[in-house]
Amino acid sequence: xxxxxxxxxxxxxxxxxxxxxxxxxxxSIGSMTISMLPLVFAIAIAMILALPFLRKGILKKxxxxxxxxxxxxxxxxxxxxxxxxxxxxxxxxxxxxxQVGWVFIIQEIGNLGTVLIGLPIAILIGLRREAIGATxxxxxxxxxxxxxxxxxxxxxxxxxxISLYVIGTLFGxxxxxxxxxxxxxxxxxxxxxxxxxxxxxxxxxxxxxxxxVARVPEMESTILAYASASQLLTSFIGTFTMVFLxxxxxxxxxxxxxxxxxx
Amino acid sequence: MSPTMRRYVRYALVLLLSVALILxxxxxxxxxxxxxxxxxxxxxxxxxxxxxxxxIGVIIADLMKLVPIKVIRDFPILGxxxxxxxxxxxVSDFFVEAIQAVDFLAITxxxxxxxxxxxxxxxxxxxxxxxxxxxxxxFVFAGTYVCSAxxxxxxxxxxxx
Numbered sequence: 001x002x003x004x005x006x007x008x009x010x011x012x013x014x015x016x017x018x019x020x021x022x023x024x025x026x027x028s029i030g031s032m033t034i035s036m037l038p039l040v041f042a043i044a045i046a047m048i049l050a051l052p053f054l055r056k057g058i059l060k061k062x063x064x065x066x067x068x069x070x071x072x073x074x075x076x077x078x079x080x081x082x083x084x085x086x087x088x089x090x091x092x093x094x095x096x097x098x099q100v101g102w103v104f105i106i107q108e109i110g111n112l113g114t115v116l117i118g119l120p121i122a123i124l125i126g127l128r129r130e131a132i133g134a135t136x137x138x139x140x141x142x143x144x145x146x147x148x149x150x151x152x153x154x155x156x157x158x159x160x161x162i163s164l165y166v167i168g169t170l171f172g173x174x175x176x177x178x179x180x181x182x183x184x185x186x187x188x189x190x191x192x193x194x195x196x197x198x199x200x201x202x203x204x205x206x207x208x209x210x211x212x213v214a215r216v217p218e219m220e221s222t223i224l225a226y227a228s229a230s231q232l233l234t235s236f237i238g239t240f241t242m243v244f245l246x247x248x249x250x251x252x253x254x255x256x257x258x259x260x261x262x263x
Numbered sequence: 264m265s266p267t268m269r270r271y272v273r274y275a276l277v278l279l280l281s282v283a284l285i286l287x288x289x290x291x292x293x294x295x296x297x298x299x300x301x302x303x304x305x306x307x308x309x310x311x312x313x314x315x316x317x318x319i320g321v322i323i324a325d326l327m328k329l330v331p332i333k334v335i336r337d338f339p340i341l342g343x344x345x346x347x348x349x350x351x352x353x354v355s356d357f358f359v360e361a362i363q364a365v366d367f368l369a370i371t372x373x374x375x376x377x378x379x380x381x382x383x384x385x386x387x388x389x390x391x392x393x394x395x396x397x398x399x400x401x402f403v404f405a406g407t408y409v410c411s412a413x414x415x416x417x418x419x420x421x422x423x424x
Contacts, residue, residue, distance in 0.1 A: 008380075011380075012284065012373070012376050012377065012380070013284075013287060015376045015379075016284060016287060016288050016291065016372050016373055016376055017287075017291050019372050019376070020288055020291035020292050020294075020295055020369075020372060021291060021294070021295050023292075023295050023296065037368060037371070038288075038292075038368060038371075038372045039368070039371040039372050039374070039375040040375070042372050042373075042375040042376040042379060043375040043376070043378055043379040044379070045376075045379065046375075046376050046377075046378075046379025046380045046383075047379045047382065047383070047386065050379070050380065050382075050383035050384075050386060051386065052386070052387065063380070063383050065384075067380070068380060068381065068383045068384050071377050071378075071380040071381035071383075072381035072382075074277045074377075075374075075377050075378055075381045076340060076341070077274060077277045077278055077281065077317075077321075078277065078280070078281045078284075078373065078374055078377045079281075079341060079374050080278060080281065080317035080320060080321070080340065080341065080344045081278065081281050081282055081285060081310075081313040081314065081317050081370060082370045082371065082374060083317070083320070083341045083342075083344040083345045083348070084312070084313045084316035084317050084320070084344050084345070084347070084348040084362070085313060085348070085362055085365065085367065085370055086345050086348065086349075087316065087344075087345055087346075087347070087348025087349035087350075087351065087352045087358075087362075088348065088352045088358060088359045088362035088363055090345075090349050090352075091349055091352030091353045091358075091359055092352075092356075092359055094349075094353065099422075100418070100419065100422050102418070102422075103414075103415055103418030103419055103422055104415075106414050106415070106417075106418045107411045107412075107414040107415040107418060108411070109410075109414060110407065110408075110409075110410035110411025110412070110413065110414045110415070111407050111410070111411060112407075112410065113405075113406035113407040113408070113409060113410030113411065114403045114406050114407045115406075116406060116410065117402050117403070117405070117406030117409075117410070118399055118402045118403035118406050121398070121399055121402045122395070122399045122402075125395050125398060125399070126395065127395050127396070127399065130393075130395075130396065131399070134396050134399050134400070134403065135399060135403055137407075138403060138404060138407055139400075139403070160396060162392075163391075163392035163393065163396035163397075163400075164396060164399075164400055164403065166385055166388045166389060166392055167389075167392060167396065167397055167400045168400065168404070169382055169385065170382055170385065170386070170389065171400075172404065173375060173378070175401070175404055176404065176408070179404070179405060179408060180408070183408070183409070183412060188412050188416060189416055189419060191415070191419055192412045192413075192415035192416035192419055193412050193415075195411065195412075195415040196408050196409075196411035196412035196415055197408075198411075199404075199407050199408060199411070202341050203374065203375070203378060204404075206371050206374070207371075207375075208408070210367070210368060210371055213367065213368075214368075220367070224367065228345065230411075231345075232342060232345050232346070232349075235338065235339055235341070235342040236334075236338070236342070239334065239337070
């Protein structure tokens with residue numbers, strides 16, 4: 001058992017080393033540049049090697065139940081130093097942030113985009129009550145708790161939110177690290193994109209802001225400060241936005257969108 | 264050792280593992296790119312401070328569980344750590360300087376490695392999720408990001424900044 005944990009540690013070091021040695025890779029598609037950071041390679045390698053058909057011999061020992069449980073139980077603690085780092089990014093810029101404080105609050109309302117854009121698409125491709133769970137938010141713990149309390153997780157709504165949770169957990173960081181710089185190419189200001197990065201998931205925010213930093217390194221301190229300040233705000237008022245704005249808007253739009261369904 | 268004590272020791276060790284992995288990532292990063300953030304004595308101080316603030320945040324989160332206000336009880340540990348660190352960094356620039364000696368991207372790589380391993384057994388759950396939700400997920404993630412960015416862009420424009 002202790003031996004398996006040592007395998008686990010060596011494996012983690014090996015993936016970090018591999019990811020860092022691959023480094024930052026820029027892929028150009030037309031006029032767009034997608035930069036892949038070591039963090040993307042790290043999660044990709046760790047997930048690919050975990051595919052069930054590869055899990056033999058040493059990999060089976062590395063991905064033992066104990067080790068995987070350890071990783072998921074303590075992931076949040078592994079993340080804490082990153083959150084502490086954000087304090088040092090926000091502090092020197094606190095004045096500027098407070099000056100445009102209202103912009104931070106306004107852009108929180110943008111989190112309704114999950115409903116505004118996600119819900120019509122979901123209805124269009126034939127989802128019904130699952131769509132409630134799948135579009136209320138980005139499917140993190142907050143939405144999971146809300147949906148399970150209101151509908152239970154066995155309901156269609158529950159299935160929707162769990163599916164989104166799984167997809168977000170697996171691909172959320174990769175998605176945001178690719179998507180954020182694409183918007184940069186569409187002409188968005190990097191400050192606005194940094195602010196928008198506080199979507200409510202620590203790892204997704206880090207992925208989005210980290211690729212922005214890779215693209216505009218001279219703005220590193222501003223990007224990290226804005227992203228983490230917005231993330232902090234989301235963790236404070238995100239629940240309120242969900243309960244008092246997203247959920248009622250969703251109910252209203254849902255009734256309107258499925259009204260043609262009856263009989 | 265009491266169970267609470269033992270729990271804290273475990274947290275302390277996991278946090279130690281976390282900062283050790285960051286140091287390792289920064290070291291490898293330097294091999295790949297000698298121009299990246301150098302490892303100096305300040306880096307070690309910075310890592311120690313990150314460890315300390317994280318640990319303080321954990322304790323605060325635990326204490327706040329006793330507060331009768333739901334929002335405060337439910338506030339994530341991640342948030343408490345940010346607030347602890349922000350407060351301390353506002354108090355003294357020394358903390359800022361030390362923490363900034365730790366490479367930002369080197370902090371993210373170990374986290375995503377552990378995140379990748381932690382989802383290993385959920386890969387099979389993917390089969391249970393419908394492809395429809397996968398399509399919706401793209402629009403949900405893109406939707407929240409684009410809408411927030413649009414509002415932020417507009418806001419910054421109106422703020423004349």
